Amino acid sequence: MAAPQRLSDFVDGERLWARHMALATFGARADGGVDRPTLSPQEAQARAQMIAWGRAIGLEPFTDKAANLFLRLEGRDPSLAPVVAGSHIDSQPTGGKFDGVFGVLAALETAAAIVARGEQPLRPFEIVAWTNEEGSRFAPGMTGSDLFTGTKALEAVLPIRDADGISIGEAVASILAADDKVPLRAFGLPIAAYVEPHIEQASVLEEAGIPIGIVSGIQGTRRYRIRVMGEAAHAGTALRKDRRDALMAAVRMIRAIDEAAMEPADTLLTVGMLQVTPNAPSVVPAEVFFSIDLRHPDNAVVDRVDAAIRRIVEEMKGNCSVELKQIQHSPSLNFAPAIRSAIAEAAAARGIPAMDVYSAAGHDARQLHYICPAGMIFVPCRGGVSHNPDEWAEPEHLTAGAQVLADVVWHLANSA
Amino acid sequence: MAAPQRLSDFVDGERLWARHMALATFGARADGGVDRPTLSPQEAQARAQMIAWGRAIGLEPFTDKAANLFLRLEGRDPSLAPVVAGSHIDSQPTGGKFDGVFGVLAALETAAAIVARGEQPLRPFEIVAWTNEEGSRFAPGMTGSDLFTGTKALEAVLPIRDADGISIGEAVASILAADDKVPLRAFGLPIAAYVEPHIEQASVLEEAGIPIGIVSGIQGTRRYRIRVMGEAAHAGTALRKDRRDALMAAVRMIRAIDEAAMEPADTLLTVGMLQVTPNAPSVVPAEVFFSIDLRHPDNAVVDRVDAAIRRIVEEMKGNCSVELKQIQHSPSLNFAPAIRSAIAEAAAARGIPAMDVYSAAGHDARQLHYICPAGMIFVPCRGGVSHNPDEWAEPEHLTAGAQVLADVVWHLANSA
Numbered sequence A, B: 001m002a003a004p005q006r007l008s009d010f011v012d013g014e015r016l017w018a019r020h021m022a023l024a025t026f027g028a029r030a031d032g033g034v035d036r037p038t039l040s041p042q043e044a045q046a047r048a049q050m051i052a053w054g055r056a057i058g059l060e061p062f063t064d065k066a067a068n069l070f071l072r073l074e075g076r077d078p079s080l081a082p083v084v085a086g087s088h089i090d091s092q093p094t095g096g097k098f099d100g101v102f103g104v105l106a107a108l109e110t111a112a113a114i115v116a117r118g119e120q121p122l123r124p125f126e127i128v129a130w131t132n133e134e135g136s137r138f139a140p141g142m143t144g145s146d147l148f149t150g151t152k153a154l155e156a157v158l159p160i161r162d163a164d165g166i167s168i169g170e171a172v173a174s175i176l177a178a179d180d181k182v183p184l185r186a187f188g189l190p191i192a193a194y195v196e197p198h199i200e201q202a203s204v205l206e207e208a209g210i211p212i213g214i215v216s217g218i219q220g221t222r223r224y225r226i227r228v229m230g231e232a233a234h235a236g237t238a239l240r241k242d243r244r245d246a247l248m249a250a251v252r253m254i255r256a257i258d259e260a261a262m263e264p265a266d267t268l269l270t271v272g273m274l275q276v277t278p279n280a281p282s283v284v285p286a287e288v289f290f291s292i293d294l295r296h297p298d299n300a301v302v303d304r305v306d307a308a309i310r311r312i313v314e315e316m317k318g319n320c321s322v323e324l325k326q327i328q329h330s331p332s333l334n335f336a337p338a339i340r341s342a343i344a345e346a347a348a349a350r351g352i353p354a355m356d357v358y359s360a361a362g363h364d365a366r367q368l369h370y371i372c373p374a375g376m377i378f379v380p381c382r383g384g385v386s387h388n389p390d391e392w393a394e395p396e397h398l399t400a401g402a403q404v405l406a407d408v409v410w411h412l413a414n415s416a
Helices: A013-023 A041-056 A101-117 A143-149 A168-178 A204-208 A246-260 A299-315 A337-350 A365-369 A395-413 B013-023 B041-056 B101-117 B143-149 B168-178 B204-208 B246-260 B299-315 B337-350 B364-369 B395-413
Strands: A060-063 A069-073 A083-088 A125-130 A193-199 A212-218 A220-229 A268-270 A274-277 A287-296 A321-330 A354-359 A374-379 B060-063 B069-073 B083-088 B125-130 B193-199 B212-218 B220-229 B268-270 B274-277 B287-296 B321-330 B354-359 B374-379
Touching: A013 A041, A013 A101, A013 A395, A041 A060, A041 A069, A041 A101, A041 A125, A041 A168, A069 A101, A083 A101, A083 A395, A101 A125, A101 A193, A101 A395, A125 A143, A143 A365, A193 A337, A193 A365, A193 A395, A204 A212, A204 A354, A212 A337, A212 A365, A212 A395, A220 A246, A220 A299, A246 A274, A246 A287, A246 A299, A246 B246, A274 B274, A287 A299, A299 A321, A337 A354, A337 A374, A337 A395, A354 A374, A365 A374, A374 A395, B013 B041, B013 B101, B013 B395, B041 B060, B041 B069, B041 B101, B041 B125, B041 B168, B069 B101, B083 B101, B083 B364, B083 B395, B101 B125, B101 B193, B101 B395, B125 B143, B143 B364, B193 B337, B193 B364, B193 B395, B204 B212, B204 B354, B212 B337, B212 B364, B212 B395, B220 B246, B220 B299, B246 B274, B246 B287, B246 B299, B287 B299, B299 B321, B337 B354, B337 B374, B337 B395, B354 B374, B364 B374, B374 B395
Parallel strands: A083 A125, A083 A193, A193 A374, A212 A354, B083 B125, B083 B193, B193 B374, B212 B354
Antiparallel strands: A060 A069, A069 A125, A212 A374, A220 A287, A220 A321, A268 A287, A274 A287, B060 B069, B069 B125, B212 B374, B220 B287, B220 B321, B268 B287, B274 B287
């Protein structure tokens, strides 16, 4: 008698790769990248393609008031909470073919494998594509998972507008209107477990030569906007003692904040945006507005630097005034041990090398983590490059990720 | 027999004030300030107004390939070199009603006084408004006086572009096209003497309670542009050790340069302009471009800080690269004793208190100093504030400055 087949034996790597290339045609850039804004006509085309692929193997599409897209494969007990896997199909304006898309297509490949094997799991299985993960058309991102999990309320999110003045509410309404008979469901459907495959967006796996990353968690992030207000004055006449130089105050702050974030060495502190007003060479700056992006896997480190930032901006402001606004605070999180061990076991069973990694970037799995056991599977991407037309993942790594996902889903969907 | 009247007796302080308010409507800001970029439509309106006021009292307008505006009052001997007085009518983006404008309107008031008295001076008298004194639309400033005096050549200046990509050459051509029959003259017309009235842009006169400053000279200036080049990276994943963060390198440089310019206390060091690329909150800055403006009356101080700046940018660049370009070097200068004594005598004769002051700011008089006897008359401005919508000068101080100018011009224009 032959050894019992694993679900991953039914994963078709060629089909998986072909579907990546097919989705990349929706919003294709001349440079080989992808520009597929959330809730755009290009995303609507990719969405219709997903629905068509799902229906072709008997999956039933659902959506909700955030335009999240679900494709459901029924379980032997439809009353049980489903296992859900997926990611997103929107991209950055200078995006690539794999960020987000891999998670959705690996989940679709898992459903296809189940159908190919012809055996229904105990629980239903759903593929999901969350709305506006990227946050580049409507800021901030994670809109779909925020609304689904109740992290944010519809009335707070729908009025957010893009650069052309179109609101999320209007964009959702137009994409829902284009759907072909896709029923609307409520937010907050109970979920048994959530697994999100994704390219790593870092080079730890590539450098280690390991195809599967078992994501231990997502590092904590705080984001700030700081406004330093001084007074414009003539560069040639105003004496130092009479100046209220907003730039020199900002420079003192940034220098001290950078020093405060030196340890531990993996503390990530970035001042990516800084604007000077009036920004004229012979005028003492009246105002400086700058961003701080702070991340570390250990909440204690993030909190310590946070306290330093708040102290420093006051200590270094001199005779200027300062406003600090924290615009985001996402604590570090550790994914559920049950999901992490399911991934490790599935990889080991297939003989695919795997290692623990953590996610420096945020993902929809962060929101799901707070409502169900959640986890992520990373695969390598070349040079760690993402959010870039040059983003690239090897076909065999995508296949390995989809194989591990398939066996993890099969395990979870057959657990009572 | 009555005492002989002075020309200053014909100065009309109310008219002088009303003309300041009238010019301030061209480029008026909602906050009461003035935004009148050089060679802009707003300056063209102010220029047309100046020409109209001049023609109404028989002055003849002239211009040149720098769009400098001259209004000529003929002398008894038209072959003699004219006495010239004036300043500029362009402003900083956050400018006020008096910087530059006072010098031009005081000169116009002198011409009006001559016409009112009905007696022609021996030499011609010309009012001038120099192009692009401020340097905020096209950097650096002093374009008109630089070209007139031959300090710079047309071919070096005309290609300089503003933030919208418009060149000085294009902007000059469009303002000249809008002129109503204003003849073009060559640069470098011989000048007998140049006097520039201006608000002090410092608070020495105000604190001393003295309405007239006899300007002894202009402090030395060096101006730089510094480009720090690093590499863009993802704020959430790139480790400190792997980053080439152009902003953090620039911040280290600016902090150290500011420290190096602490002594003596009247050293003026300004970083007024700083631009970050790509300037996105979640991207480590790839490039920073900033200005340094350094001034002190003592050339030795300027030279010492100059050496420190050049050393610091290399020491603090870390793993970025840096380009330093000195775009201006103007040594300290002392104005002609003949002009300074003429100002002192005119003030004393009218019983107006006067004192020696030096100019911390550069003025077009710097360029004129190298081709003819030149000097400046300062009047107080409130709190020393300029390049600011709150810039303010008292009407009686403007009147006193115009009275002194009138008698100085009359003296100089009747000297063989």
